[in-house]
Amino acid sequence: MKYTPHTCVCILVLSTLGSCGGKILRIEAESAKGNNPKRYRSNASNGEDVWLHRGAMLSFSFCLIRETNASINNVMFSNDGGADTCSVELNGVEVGEFESTAGSDGGLLWNVFKSSGSLGSSMTLESRWNTITLLVNFADDYGIEIDHIDVNIEDDEVNEDIFTCILPCLSDLPVVTAAAPGLTEGRAVQRSYSTQCAEEDNVDVAIFNTDVTKYEITASLPTYRSFLNLRDEDTRNCPFLTPIYWLYENVIVSPNIKSLTSNSSELFFGDKAAPEPYTITKIAVTFTLEGRKKGYIDSEIGSTLYMTMNSPDAPSDVVVSYSHRNGTIIEFSPVTFSDSLTSAVWNIPDFTWKEDLTNNIFVTVQSTALDQQLVNFRLERRYMGPDVVIPLYSSGRIVLEGIRVDFWWQAPETMELVRPSTGDTWNNIAYFRIYVSLPWSDGYSQVFVLYQDGNMRLLNPTPHGLDWTPFGTSVILGQTDVDDFRPAVSITKVEIEPEELTMKIIYSDGSSTDAKLVTSIEQTKLYVSNIDFKKSTTTHPFATFRSMYVQVGNTDSDSIVSDTSTTNPILGGDWTTINGTSFLLYRRCESKHLTQSPDIRLQVTETE
Missing domain, CATH: 2.60.120 (Jelly Rolls)
Known part of the structure; x- marks a missing residue:
């Protein structure tokens, strides 16, 4: 892109103001790059403004995450001299103009700022790179000074990082389809709450289907493409x-x-x-x-x-x-x-x-x-000792480990692991994990974890060139109480054949399911079948998504979509129930938390 001497692209200093129709984002004109002079003004919102002359313009780019209405709420300016005329464009379309009032007080009026008021009506903008341009169409020799521009964005989810395009977000959103025609439709029920702690699973979406007999869960690489692999714990705001x-x-x-x-x-x-x-x-x-x-x-x-x-x-x-x-x-x-x-x-x-x-x-x-x-x-x-890793099985293809913890949150409940083909039994297991060998190295990649409380973590194999990638969104396998603050089940025993990656999961209420783990280069799948539930499938979900959302850009998932609905924000939207047979939790915006953690899809594949 070429720049004229009077063109500048703003790197924004933003403040977010309340608005009944969304958010007002304030753009400080002095944060613009370019050669336009800056003036120190004590009454300017940030202590200084930009001095423009006839033919000059300010232009900046901004991003949105969905089709959104936007409008110019206000331009603050000052003038000490003859009247000036300016116009404002959105994506090259003029939305309005304003005129400064002629007047002079020996230069003192430069520190008296006036408001343009709203300019024109709102425009519907796409989820792409958009531009706002302010042009000085006419000015006397003394020009005009611009303090800031207030932009009204009718989307509460847009934050500073999204607006300034620092945070990359998807424009083309994923589409989810049903596994087969004629399946009984189920529903996802919103049970999430807000948090500021990035290590708290505040996203709680219960999945109901009265007739489910088989379903599968798929972990795949994030839909967005990022070269970041941020994976450190963030315990700030976690009292x-x-x-x-x-x-x-x-x-x-x-x-x-x-x-x-x-x-x-x-x-x-x-x-x-x-x-x-x-x-x-x-x-x-x-x-x-x-x-x-x-x-x-x-x-x-x-x-x-x-x-x-x-x-x-x-x-x-x-x-x-x-x-x-x-x-x-x-x-x-x-x-x-x-x-x-x-x-x-x-x-x-x-x-x-x-x-x-x-x-x-x-x-x-x-x-x-x-x-x-x-x-x-x-x-x-009291002091909690480190987890104890119990080697259970190892081959050139599979590694299975059981974990004993000093104090499990559902203690004294524990899980028993049994290998039917050999009769081997391991007691007092809090969770176990499975690794698969990687074809492009001599290493292994952890792809599966199952906890005694039913929480199941699934991960695609580590991509070539990375040492490891983190888990993120998880799924509770089994019937939870939907009103529990921390939903959980109680698994008493898992019968597992590690080389075949098959499992029979047995719960404390006598329920049971079979599961089989299958990995490929780009994804890992868990097939669940032979479902025998003891509680009502009308009042109890058969699976529950668990994830984390603080704000866009700091999430393990930020969106949900089903085969019967378009994408909804995982938190902050107005949805309470989403119907469907296939549900995908994913991130449309790159996250600084567990960046390469997978998208998780749950798909009902057979109903009665």
Whole structure:
């Protein structure tokens, strides 16, 4: 593209303003490239503007992700001299013009900005590279100064990265077809919620079909093409990852201290009659913990209580006890704090606390000292050891591994793996994973993981030239409770023949399915058949998509399409139910989170 001396392409400084019809994106004129002079103006929205003369123009490109109505909401300008006339174009079509008012105040009017108001009506623009151009059609020798342009985009999903074309997005969207004619139509039901944590599976789409007897799940390379392979964890905005339940620091041990709070806990003080010269101070901490209802482990896993006191003038006898979920009070042996012992640790076992109900820790401190102080008093989730990998099978084609975890979120439930052809059995498995050999190297690619809670991760083989690519969107195999915050099933046993990649999955309610894994160069498929469900297929989904969406460009999926519907945003749209027999979760815009993680398609292939 050639540029004239008066042409500049804007690299935008944007701010997003509210609009009842979408979003108003503000373009700061001084962010334009080119030779047009910039002027410092204290009343300009960003402290400076651009000085233009007759025949000059500002032009910038912007991108959209779907056919969208756009309009010029406002142009802010200033003038100190004769009247000037400017016009604004969208994709080369003039949408309106405005005129500055003649007037002069010795140059002071350059810092008095005026509004053009909206220009023309909205235009329907395509999901491609679009342009806005401002032309100075007439101006006196002093010209005109442009502060910013406000553009109204009637699409709430458009953000700054999309608008400035930094974030590549698909123009040609995928089409999904039914596997065969005459299949019973099912539905996808929206159960997702918003999050700012990129490691939280907030996308929850339940798939129902009353007559399903066979279906298949396919993992394939992302529809978009990207050379990025971003795959690091992003735990920002993920507060649930902290191991500290509550913490109190530098607290005087005295019955006269008022109650204190920390997180979901409250610390109380009281006294108890004691023989001279001793005093007994009673301390109680009440707190709540979240557990399986919300997909957490805090109310189930054990914890560690830490206490550090200042060096007292006299020994202090400390007794710690707690209320168990079964209603009993468990008391630890006394600990004497002194100059030589100022810290102590108490380990509280798994399955002690209650979920969502009040838990209690009690402390009594007996001493003649009057200067006792809790320097640090806290309760933490206990240490969790690393996962233990159990080699189960290995050949020149397949590797099978079982994983035992220190504390599984559905504990004490576990999964048993059985190899029927040999009788081999492995117990206490939280999940297992399968690798296939790569034809272009001597390595293996992980393509399948199945967890005890039914969560199944599927991945196409690692493309040639990459070391590994990440999993992303997953599917829960089996009938979940659609109202659960973290949907799950309970798999008790999997019978697997690793070389044939066949499985029989058995659930705690007696349900079962067969599955077969098939890989090719570009995709991995899981064929599910012989479905025997024990719960109603009307009220319980047979599978559930799980994924992540923070905002466009930071997702594991951002769109859903079926064989009976066009693409919908996975979150933020107005859909609640999508009918169909085939459903695809994919990303139309490149993601900075798990960039090469696959698109996942679920396709019903047979119904009764």
